[in-house]
Amino acid sequence: MRRTFILLSGALMAALALAACEGTAPRGGGEGGPMPYCAPGDLQIPVMFSPADGANIEIAGLTFDWVYNPTGCLPEEFEIQVSQTTTFDSYSGATLDVGQDTWSPAVGLLPATVYYWRMRATVTSGPGPWSPTWSFYTGPVCEAAALVAPETLFPHGFMFVYDAPFFQWTYPDGGCVAEGYHLQVASEPEFATLVVDQRQTNPATLWTPAVDYENCGVFYWRVAAIQGDSDGPYSATETFSVNVGASCTQQCTEDQLVAPIPIMPPHHANVGTAPTEGLVPGLLEWYYPMPCLPEGFGVHLSMERDFSDTSLFGGVHPVTAFGGNWTPAVPLEPATQYWWEVFAGVGTTFGPSSPVRSFFTGPECASPDEAVLPTLLSPEDGAIVDTLSPWLRYTPGEGGCVPDGYAIYLDTDPDFAGEDPYASIYWPGTTFIPDPLEDCTTYHWRVSPIQDEFVLPWSEVWSFSTDVDPDTVCAQGLLLGQAIQDLACRFGPGPGWDIRWYWLQGEQTPVYARDMSGNWLAVQNQDFPDEICWAPRDGVELPRSIDDLRIFNPPAACSGSLAQADCQAAGGMWIQPPGAAAPAPPYCQCP
Structure with a gap:
């Protein structure tokens, strides 16, 4: 078929050339020409x-080949695109003269x-429709x-x-x-009843099976790579639901x-x-990805990343839509980072929380002159922490604004020898985990705001000491x-x-410690440093509580x-009984 077309194309080109020699308009050249250029809608x-759809090709000598069947008019050029994604967000390609029907990429694959x-045909006034996408x-x-x-991506x-499900991995x-790949979709997680069971020698990683899914249903899917008659291990099982026209109104059961899914505000906005x-009505917004309605939603909003401050918690009840929105009952603090999460509930049973999201309140700093010294929050100065990854928490400072980011200084040297910070974060997060x-070990820390790429003066310097093992006593940094x-x-x-x-x-x-009453302190014995x-x-004078x-x-x-040393320390007397051949063992005689 290709050879026939090439011969016909050759004859057509010769005829057009002959017509041009006889003084008529060139191909596509205007009035009187045998084959004018197309309008975009006629392309x-x-x-x-x-390469054929789904083909395994050799990189060396690869060519892209096609034919074009004109219907009374011709394009001016062909546009071809090659990409590693089906969306062609980034691609390589070429624009080719209409006389070509093959192309070799200049950059190797x-x-x-x-x-x-x-690919598609084009004219100066616009392009024609794209061809089907082949892999x-x-x-x-x-x-x-x-x-x-495989690793699943969506859904x-x-x-x-609205649309039929597609699957990507x-x-x-x-x-x-x-x-x-071998793609399976089922109506239960055991995959006993399959809605989709497609096994194809097709390396594409985005499939859209032509299947009608039961509306208001919940489905499970997985995919495995194949070679010949062999299937590899399946991916993790994922879920999705179908609710065409938002017509599903039944109440969720506990297992649903x-x-x-948080929607607004965007993370870190x-x-x-x-x-x-x-x-602000509807400050927080989310949607619920199941074809049913829970009885209510609970909302956690806090200035603390671990949600230890519960004063801003709230909820939504009853639920009338597949999602919700909520606003706190009081105005928020300015120049502050907040964290939030939402969860659904039926009766006294609550589902898993959404991913934790964060946002900031304004104002934002417009120049370095507006930034103020950060205020350190925790660990408190001189604190002893029982973790090796303590959360360093701070705020922009009283009356301040939200800067572009922060420089974190963390060192065992209280003078912070050297100029480089421990870390620089170019977004205004107010919790840092080293x-x-x-x-x-005793660590000293301070924080500097970053605005317009300038690292500004730092906060006051605080210190804390690490002491993780409850069965041992640290001899330093206390x-x-x-x-x-x-x-x-x-x-x-x-x-x-x-x-x-x-x-x-x-x-x-x-x-090191205190007794239950707080009237006595356990300290290091300087005569015997391994003892308390x-x-x-x-x-005793102490710098803090x-x-x-x-x-x-x-x-x-x-x-x-008791042993001899403990006996004597406890006020007892160590007795060594006299004896001749077999003396009795020593013991502690208490007062």
């Missing part, structure tokens, strides 16, 4: 034939890659034993209201390409409670100053206590215990089973 779709191509792939093809599970918890092995000046830190008078530091919390060290007025030593002893709280100190239990009271 035909080129007939593509190589990648191995083990799926490509898509399409092809470059080798090598994956061996059956090496197949891995995931999506409700189709990726193949994670970049060293080879799957020969095809899923996570809502600045909503301006309006919510700080009054109530990489895991060292245990039993709260330092200073004796305000000479103290007897004892084996236990109370005057009846043995004295282990004399703590002289003005001396300092780390404070107990000093009275009222004789002892409320967050750990509570240590006192040592065991005197008993006959």
